[in-house]
Each structure stands twice: as C-alpha cells, then as structure tokens.
Amino acid sequence: MDSCETDGWDAGFNADQKFNVIHIHPTRRCNLACRHCYSTSGPGIRHELAVGPLNPFLEYTFENGFNIVSISGGEPFLYGQLKDLLKAAKRIGYLTQVATNGMLLKSAKNQECLEYLDLIAVSLDGFADQHDQIRCLNGAFEKTVQGIEFLKSIGKDFGIIHTVTNQSWPILIRLADFAFDKGAKLFQLHPLEYYGRAQNEFSTDRLTQESLHRSFILARYLKAKYYGRMHVQFDVFHRDYLMDFPQAVSLYGKDFTITKHNFPDFVKTIVVDEWGSVVPFSYGFSSEFEICNVRDYNRARDPFQHFVETKGAALYELIENCFREIEGDEHHDIVAWTEFVVARSLAASSKLVECLN
Amino acid sequence: METTSKIEDFLMSNLSDNRMDKAMLKKLSSAVDKLRKHDVVVERIWRYGQPAIDGIVVSSRVRVKDFGRLSNIFDIPELWKAEVFPIGLPYPEILQVNMRIGEQIEPPRHGFL
Numbered sequence: 248m249d250s251c252e253t254d255g256w257d258a259g260f261n262a263d264q265k266f267n268v269i270h271i272h273p274t275r276r277c278n279l280a281c282r283h284c285y286s287t288s289g290p291g292i293r294h295e296l297a298v299g300p301l302n303p304f305l306e307y308t309f310e311n312g313f314n315i316v317s318i319s320g321g322e323p324f325l326y327g328q329l330k331d332l333l334k335a336a337k338r339i340g341y342l343t344q345v346a347t348n349g350m351l352l353k354s355a356k357n358q359e360c361l362e363y364l365d366l367i368a369v370s371l372d373g374f375a376d377q378h379d380q381i382r383c384l385n386g387a388f389e390k391t392v393q394g395i396e397f398l399k400s401i402g403k404d405f406g407i408i409h410t411v412t413n414q415s416w417p418i419l420i421r422l423a424d425f426a427f428d429k430g431a432k433l434f435q436l437h438p439l440e441y442y443g444r445a446q447n448e449f450s451t452d453r454l455t456q457e458s459l460h461r462s463f464i465l466a467r468y469l470k471a472k473y474y475g476r477m478h479v480q481f482d483v484f485h486r487d488y489l490m491d492f493p494q495a496v497s498l499y500g501k502d503f504t505i506t507k508h509n510f511p512d513f514v515k516t517i518v519v520d521e522w523g524s525v526v527p528f529s530y531g532f533s534s535e536f537e538i539c540n541v542r543d544y545n546r547a548r549d550p551f552q553h554f555v556e557t558k559g560a561a562l563y564e565l566i567e568n569c570f571r572e573i574e575g576d577e578h579h580d581i582v583a584w585t586e587f588v589v590a591r592s593l594a595a596s597s598k599l600v601e602c603l604n
Numbered sequence: 605m606e607t608t609s610k611i612e613d614f615l616m617s618n619l620s621d622n623r624m625d626k627a628m629l630k631k632l633s634s635a636v637d638k639l640r641k642h643d644v645v646v647e648r649i650w651r652y653g654q655p656a657i658d659g660i661v662v663s664s665r666v667r668v669k670d671f672g673r674l675s676n677i678f679d680i681p682e683l684w685k686a687e688v689f690p691i692g693l694p695y696p697e698i699l700q701v702n703m704r705i706g707e708q709i710e711p712p713r714h715g716f717l
Contacts, residue, residue: 417616456626456630460632461619464629464633467637467640471645471646474645487637488637491641
C-alpha cells in the first residue's frame with residue numbers, strides 16, 4: 248500500500264496494469280512456527296485444499312477481473328499440489344507469486360515449481376539474531392539467505408518482505424541495502440498484525456504509532472533512494488492521504504452501489520483459506536462476509552453476483568464506518584488498513600450475532 | 605557533497621533521538637506524506653532547536669520545470685519557511701528546497717527566496 252501507489256517494478260508486473268489479487272492459503276503446514284504468524288501455521292498441520300475444485304473457481308475469477316494468484320500459507324513449498332496449482336494458474340493467464348520463508352527452494356521438486364512463478368517473495372525479519380529469534384530456530388537466517396542467493400543464481404525475480412516491529416525499524420535502511428545487494432526487485436514492509444500467534448507472543452509489545460511514524464518516514468526515504476531500481480512498499484496508509492483519497496480503500500461516495508461489474512474495483516483482493524472459504528480483502532476477515540466456498544463453487548450461481556446482492560451493501564457500510572473511525576481518530580495517523588478492517592469485520596459480526604440471539 | 609552513508613546516519617540519529625516525540629514525528633510524517641502528494645522526493649530530514657527540538661527541516665530536490673507542483677506546499681501544517689537554492693548555475697535544472705516545519709525561531713519570511 249504505502250499510500251497505495253503502484254509505481255512500477257519490473258518483475259513481470261506492469262505499472263500501468265490494474266491488479267486484482269487472489270491470495271490462496273492452501274495449507275497452514277509450515278517448517279517453522281514463527282512468533283508473529285497471523286495464521287498460526289506450523290509443523291504437524293495436515294489439512295490442505297485440493298486443487299481440483301479450485302481450478303474452475305480460478306477460471307471464473309480470471310474472467311471477472313482478477314489477474315494475480317498469490318500463494319501463502321503456511322509454507323507454500325510444503326503444499327503437496329503447488330506445482331499443479333501454479334500450472335493451472337499460468338494456463339488460465341494469471342501472474343503468479345508466492346510468499347515463502349525461502350528455506351526449501353533448492354529441492355528438485357520445488358525447483359520445478361519456480362518455473363511457473365513470476366515472483367518469489369521471501370520473508371526476512373531482520374539480520375541473523377533478530378530473524379532467528381522471531382523464527383524460533385537458530386540458523387533460519389542463514390538458510391533463508393542461501394535460498395535468496397539460489398534465486399539470484401538462477402535469475403529468478405524475487406522480493407523481500409519484512410514484518411515491521413518496534414525492534415526492527417532501526418534496521419530498515421540496512422535491510423533494504425541488503426535486499427538490493429542481493430538483487431531483490433521488491434522490498435515490502437508489512438506492519439506486525441495482532442492475529443494468530445502474534446496475539447500472545449507480542450501482547451506486551453504492540454507496534455506503536457511512534458515506530459510506525461519512523462518506519463513510514465524511512466520507507467519514503469528508501470522509496471526515493473531505490474526509485475527505478477527496487478520497488479519499496481509499506482503496507483500502511485497515512486491518515487492524511489486517506490482523507491484526500493478515500494478511494495484508496497474502496498470508498499467511492501454515498502451514491503456508490505456495488506455491482507458485479509465494479510466488484511473488482513471495490514474488492515481488489517480476495518482470500519481463499521485452506522478450507523476453501525473465500526472472503527474479501529484479507530486473511531481472517533469475518534466469515535459473515537464469505538463470498539463463497541470453492542468446494543461448493545457453482546458457475547450457474549455466480550458467486551460475485553450473489554455476494555453483491557446479499558452482502559455488498561453491508562460490506563460497503565463496514566468500509567464507510569472504518570473510514571469515519573479513522574477520520575475521527577487523530578491519535579492514529581499511520582493506519583495498518585488490513586489489520587484495522589479485519590478487526591472491524593469481526594466486531595461487526597459479533598454484533599450481528601448478538602442481534603440474532 | 606555528503607555521502608549517502610552520512611545522510612543516512614544523520615537521518616537515523618534524528619529519528620532515534622529520544623526527544624523526537626510522537627507529536628514531532630506526527631508533523632514529520634504528515635509533511636513527508638504531503639510532499640509525496642506533490643511528487644516531491646524527500647532527500648534529507650533534520651531537526652532544529654537546542655536543547656529542545658523546535659521543529660524539523662525537510663530538504664528535497666525538484667526539477668525547475670516541476671517547480672509549479674510546490675504551489676500548495678503551504679498547506680502543510682506548521683510549514684513556515686521554504687528556501688530555494690538553484691543547482692547547476694548558470695542554467696539551473698534542479699532546485700533544492702528546504703522547508704522548515706514547527707516553531708518559528710526567527711521572523712517568518714513566507715514565500716520563496
């Protein structure tokens with residue numbers, strides 16, 4: 248986001264193109280159990296989403312304006328059907344990317360998957376001590392760096408994703424330098440979100456506005472420093488920016504009505520979890536706003552049409568309420584929008600349940 | 605000409621200064637955001653005032669032909685001074701613009717020098 252620019256970065260993604268993303272979390276199985284993991288992924292989780300029912304849904308969403316498949320998890324390279332999913336997505340016409348810890352890239356099986364990927368986003372939580380401490384594994388940093396170097400050696404486009412914490416803002420300049428030196432095309436900063444394992448692990452160390460201000464200023468500096476060479480993105484909005492450009496969060500005024508035609512302008516991102524549930528905007532968004540389940544997908548029913556008819560108005564009202572809340576809160580200038588809107592969606596759902604009871 | 609490393613050390617020392625409180629950071633990030641809106645690339649940031657921080661200076665460069673984009677910069681809260689230095693005499697193509705945001709510590713000179 249970072250005030251929602253898309254000022255082009257050369258990884259097969261055209262700056263002038265409009266992006267609509269399907270984030271797929273096909274499994275929460277992971278080789279790590281990171282302290283900040285919003286999906287509480289970890290070893291030992293067996294369930295995964297089958298590709299079979301996903302394919303026709305991906306065809307439907309592509310026909311309806313979505314053009315990027317982004318696979319996360321869990322660790323995507325532990326998903327048994329990753330290659331099948333990527334092949335299907337490429338056949339349909341999607342740009343493809345994964346968010347990975349980068350530790351499993353060198354296996355022969357996973358190298359076959361790389362062929363079908365346009366971008367690999369590797370998460371890095373700092374330098375050795377900081378990264379290993381958050382990943383709960385000594386040597387994790389070294390293995391991730393080996394993965395990054397492997398990607399560089401085969402000429403694959405990759406980016407670095409960093410979760411910003413109160414401890415990490417002082418290293419952002421050095422981390423960006425590191426990413427650039429390694430050949431990254433993207434340096435993405437994401438604020439720590441208080442979901443999943445992070446709720447317990449960071450309960451006494453929530454990301455402060457001071458840290459967010461500092462990170463925002465540094466991100467702006469880094470954006471200027473690497474302009475045209477490495478795309479720098481910070482997934483937050485400045486409150487002033489939102490007040491000037493409410494359309495950045497899909498707010499288009501009181502007369503706006505969601506239709507199937509403008510659905511991709513309003514919901515720029517949809518998320519599929521390991522159970523096949525499809526929700527708007529972000530992982531963890533309230534199931535009250537579920538668009539459909541890919542396992543029950545029926546082209547004749549037209550999920551987007553059904554969604555806008557039954558839940559579109561309520562979703563728009565939720566976005567309007569979020570915006571008004573931000574507008575009236577002068578103490579929070581840097582807004583982690585996805586975390587904010589997920590929290591409000593869950594609160595809205597619990598109120599709805601109370602009413603029904 | 606300062607090296608990038610020195611500029612970054614300077615930026616980090618300013619951001620790490622424990623006198624740089626939330627209110628000052630708020631002004632600073634707001635200014636940075638407003639300048640981005642005007643397509644101004646922020647080059648340097650430093651504080652002024654001793655011992656208390658009275659404000660910050662944001663330094664940026666714009667091309668002469670893009671100078672018009674700065675026409676609304678006084679919308680930025682508490683911006684009270686902007687100094688413009690041409691770079692590349694005798695035919696400057698770039699302008700360095702230093703903007704002071706915060707408390708006025710000298711008589712204001714609104715407008716461009």
